Amino acid sequence: MAGVSVDYVVRLEQGRGPRPSTAVLAALARALRLGDEERDLLFHFAGAAPPQAGRIPMVVRPSVLRLLDRMVDLPALVLSAKADVLAWNSMAAALLGDLSVWPPAQRNIIWQRFLGAEPSRVAMNPAEAEAAAAFSVGSLRATKARYPDDPALSRLITELRSGSAHFEKLWRERPAAQWRSATKSIAHPEVGLLTLDCDALLVPDADQTVIVYSAAPGTPEFSALDLLRITGTQQFGPGIRNPARH
Structure with missing residues (x-):
């Protein structure tokens, strides 16, 4: 659903993969059907800035x-x-x-x-x-x-x-x-x-x-x-x- 391989997700879960890009984080948030606050928390956990004001919303609620x-x-x-x-x-x-x-x-x-x-x-x-x-x-x-x-x-x-x-x-x-x-x-x-x-x-x-x-x-x-x-x-x-x- 997120469009990334199972192996990539496993490496993310095990903490041995590269830091995911904001595009991948947004795709994971959509696949998990996260709300805005949950999405922002996911971005913070991954060490990335959440989508900023003035950017096109890419997460479907x-x-x-x-x-x-x-x-x-x-x-x-x-x-x-x-x-x-x-x-x-x-x-x-x-x-x-x-x-x-x-x-x-x-x-x-x-x-x-x-x-x-x-x-x-x-x-x-x-x-x-x-x-x-x-x-x-x-x-x-x-x-x-x-x-x-x-x-x-x-x-x-x-x-x-x-x-x-x-x-x-x-x-x-x-x-x-x-x-x-x-x-x-x-x-x-x-x-x-x-x-x-x-x-x-x-x-x-x-x-x-x-x-x-x-x-x-x-x-x-x-x-x-x-x-x-x-x-x-x-x-x-x-x-x-x-x-x-x-």
Whole structure:
């Protein structure tokens, strides 16, 4: 669940491993579903400074993870303010693919949009793709305004600007865009093209977003999601995926 090997955890427990990085500590805190005070205590025990004010929250609180636990028939995932995929349920993996195959540094929706090698299952026409790209850049600009000193955000923006001419062009143009809940088309390799409602539920104090996909009862998409609940979760395993691979 934390995305580190069993051997690494054993060495940490025995006190013979290297001092864990703050990224590993954050991943362990998420996997253990620690609250803010417990997370800070973990950081102090490891000799690291807890996440500071002004940094993007990267720990999903236990109550939100419980919410994902209960969504057994709806794909759902949690995004950070800079679009990191922090947690997801089995239905999200069944619908969108196994998100754990993305390395932790690339487990970000915007990074995948501009720099990812694998095609997304989200099907868009050219106009929709350009609107999504503009929204992505606009949202990162808004996030940068809220968290000007967050080093991980600065690294992400630098990598995107240097690695994607399209991102750099949009960044210089300063597009303004606002997220609105909408329908999305998902090209699934087994059940075909699905048009689903996609709602963004804000967790205000954590500046995180829960993305939920659903379909109206009686529609082909509703039946397809029901099928994925049975077959897809057998493929990816039950429960919450939370987060990152070693």
